[in-house]
Each structure stands twice: as C-alpha cells, then as structure tokens.
Amino acid sequence: MTGTITKIAAVILLAGICSCRNSGPRTGSLSFPVADSVPAGEAEKLSEEALADIVQNIASPVEIASVLQSMQVPFSAGYLAPTREADRLSTNFQKAVMLGIYGADLGYLNIYEKTGNSVEVLSTIKRLADGLRVGQYFDFETLKRLSVSKSNLDSLLFLSVNSYNQIDRYLRDNDRGSISALMIAGVWIEGQYFATQVALNNRDEVLRDRIGEQKIILGDLLMLLRPYSTSSGEYQSLFSMLDQISRKYADVRVSYRLGEPETSEVDGRLIMVQHEESIVEMSDAQLAEIAEMSKEVRNKLISGI
Known part of the structure; x- marks a missing residue:
C-alpha cells in the first residue's frame, strides 16, 4: 500500500492546516518543550531542532478525521471520550492527558461540523485547563458562541488552535x-483510536497507510516522553503502555520513496516541495492487534489508570 504522507506542523492543532513530511513552509507554531525543560541528562540527546523535527512529523487527529470524512464514514458520538470522566480527575497528569484527548475529540466534532455538540466538550476542556492553571488562555465564551451559532467554522478552529498554542507556550x-x-x-x-476502530470495519487503503505510518510516529512520541518516564509512576505507566502499542507494530514494515516534486510561489519566492510516499506492509491480523492494544491503552487513560 502506498500513500502520500501528510504531516501537520503542530501536534495539538485542531485545524486541517497540513503540510507534507519535512517539505516546505509550515503555518503552525506549537512546539514541544524546549531543551531546558528536559532533564539535564537527556537535553544533550535531544536538541531543540531535533525536538521540533519530531513534532512536525506527528500527525494531527484532524488528518484522521478528514480521511474518515473522505471515506464517507458517518459521524459517531460513540468514538468520543465521555466528558463525565473529567469530574473525577485529580492529578495534573490525568488532566493533561485528558486535555489532549478532549482536544482531539473537539477536532473530530469540528471537522464533521458537529459544532453544536461541541459545547459540552468545550466546557470540559475549560475546566481541565483551569485545573492546570492555564484556563486564562482559553477564550471559552467566544468558542461557545461560535459553536452554538455554527456561523464560522474557520474562526472556531482558529481560536481552538490559538488557545492550545498559548497554553503550550505558557507551560514551556x-x-x-x-x-x-x-x-x-x-x-x-x-x-x-479513531483510526483503528474505523479501520476494523472499513477497508480503506489510505486509512490503513495512515495507521501503518504511526509505527514511526509512535517511536518519535516515545522519544519525546522518555525524559519524563522515570519522574513518577504515572509517567512510567504511560510510557510502558505506549511501548506496548509500539511492540504490536514490530512486524509492520514502513518504507518511503520520493514522490513528484511541486513548485509554488510563497512570498514572491519560488519554493520546491518534495513529497514523500509511504509503502506500508501490514496484515489484517497485525491491524487487529494494534487496534485492540490502542483501544485498551486509550480506555485505561480515560479511566485514570
């Protein structure tokens, strides 16, 4: 299976502003923590430039939602994390993980234009952000107004992105x-979770390619988390669970070949964009195991384990 690789410049961007892997200008600005927030022993191993490159290659859930839309997969509220779980979260670890999960859910809702359904998710995100002392960067009232009115999806997406960007910068x-x-x-x-659950019942080569590519992306994510993996039992548990998913990818083969280059004009300059295409070899049995482990890990994180 082959597919053109599309990666997003910022991990928590909730808008579909995607660019190709390591190719051309990027419009996002959310960065992973700079080197001085990484323990000293690891800072030398992961330079700021290396961290930025890793982050650029982590796919946005909006890309997955867009693929689902193109497959004409109906929207399903059953894929969303239950917001009632947020009320019992007690640690910053739990709140931060769920802030990411609900952020992905918000992106899924917005891509499917279920903006009226997003108010409860927005309220939950706001409570979690307040709990992490970053709620001041979340313009909840404006986001709620745009969600209820369904009048301007682009503005809703932009403000969602901006809120997460400001939160990230404050944290760093x-x-x-x-x-x-x-x-x-x-x-x-x-x-x-979205991608693998849909793939179990809908055979689509593009979606399978995106799932297969996560072998590489997950390796990058583990590299990002490794500096914190010994800081507490919670971090160690998260790292271990994600590593279990990585092990299910062991026999999935992902290779790359250069695609056709494109030229475009940006700010009066001619830019060449070199695309890459992925070649993914993944059996149905491998997909089923990856999907099952991904679901198990996701549900454990939602339950607070």
Whole structure:
C-alpha cells in the first residue's frame, strides 16, 4: 500500500492546516518543550531542532478525521471520550492527558461540523485547563458562541488552535514542559483510536497507510516522553503502555520513496516541495492487534489508570 504522507506542523492543532513530511513552509507554531525543560541528562540527546523535527512529523487527529470524512464514514458520538470522566480527575497528569484527548475529540466534532455538540466538550476542556492553571488562555465564551451559532467554522478552529498554542507556550516558559508532553500523548492516542476502530470495519487503503505510518510516529512520541518516564509512576505507566502499542507494530514494515516534486510561489519566492510516499506492509491480523492494544491503552487513560 502506498500513500502520500501528510504531516501537520503542530501536534495539538485542531485545524486541517497540513503540510507534507519535512517539505516546505509550515503555518503552525506549537512546539514541544524546549531543551531546558528536559532533564539535564537527556537535553544533550535531544536538541531543540531535533525536538521540533519530531513534532512536525506527528500527525494531527484532524488528518484522521478528514480521511474518515473522505471515506464517507458517518459521524459517531460513540468514538468520543465521555466528558463525565473529567469530574473525577485529580492529578495534573490525568488532566493533561485528558486535555489532549478532549482536544482531539473537539477536532473530530469540528471537522464533521458537529459544532453544536461541541459545547459540552468545550466546557470540559475549560475546566481541565483551569485545573492546570492555564484556563486564562482559553477564550471559552467566544468558542461557545461560535459553536452554538455554527456561523464560522474557520474562526472556531482558529481560536481552538490559538488557545492550545498559548497554553503550550505558557507551560514551556514556566518549566512545565512535561505537561505539554502529556497533552501531545493524549491527542495522539485519541486520533489512533479513531483510526483503528474505523479501520476494523472499513477497508480503506489510505486509512490503513495512515495507521501503518504511526509505527514511526509512535517511536518519535516515545522519544519525546522518555525524559519524563522515570519522574513518577504515572509517567512510567504511560510510557510502558505506549511501548506496548509500539511492540504490536514490530512486524509492520514502513518504507518511503520520493514522490513528484511541486513548485509554488510563497512570498514572491519560488519554493520546491518534495513529497514523500509511504509503502506500508501490514496484515489484517497485525491491524487487529494494534487496534485492540490502542483501544485498551486509550480506555485505561480515560479511566485514570
């Protein structure tokens, strides 16, 4: 199976502003924690440039939602994490992971234009953001108004993106990069859950390719989380669970070949964009195991384990 790789510049962007892997200008600005928020022993291993490159290659759940839409897969509220779970979250670890998960859900709702359904998710995100002391960067009232009116989806997406960007910058500037890492993990696992659950009942080569590519992306995510994996039992458990998913990918083969280059004019300059195409080899049995483990990990995170 082959497919053109599309990666998003920022992990928690909830808008479909995607670009190709390592190719051309990017419009997002959300970055993973800078090096000085990583423990000293790991900072030398992961430079800021390396961290940025890894983040650029982690797919947005909106890309997955867009693929589902193109497959004409109906919207399903059953894929969403129950918002009632948020009321019993007690630790910053739990709140940060769920902030990412609900952020992915918000992106799914918005892509399917179920903006009227997003008010409860928005309220939950706001409560979690307040609990992490970053709620001041979340313009809840404006987002709620846009959701209820369904008048301007682009504005809703932009404000969602801007809120997460400001939250991330605040966390990094205040030596709370580990919280940002947890949000990234939450976004990824929820997008992975969407994709794998749909793929079990809908055979689509593009979707299977996106799932197969997550072998590489998950390796990057584990690299991002590794510096924090020994800081507490919760972080260690998260790292271990994601590593279990990674092990299910062991025999999935992903290779790349250069696609056709494109030229475009950006700010008066001619830019060449070099696309890559993925070649994914993944059996139905491998997909089923990946889907089952992804579901198990996602549900454990939602339950607070």
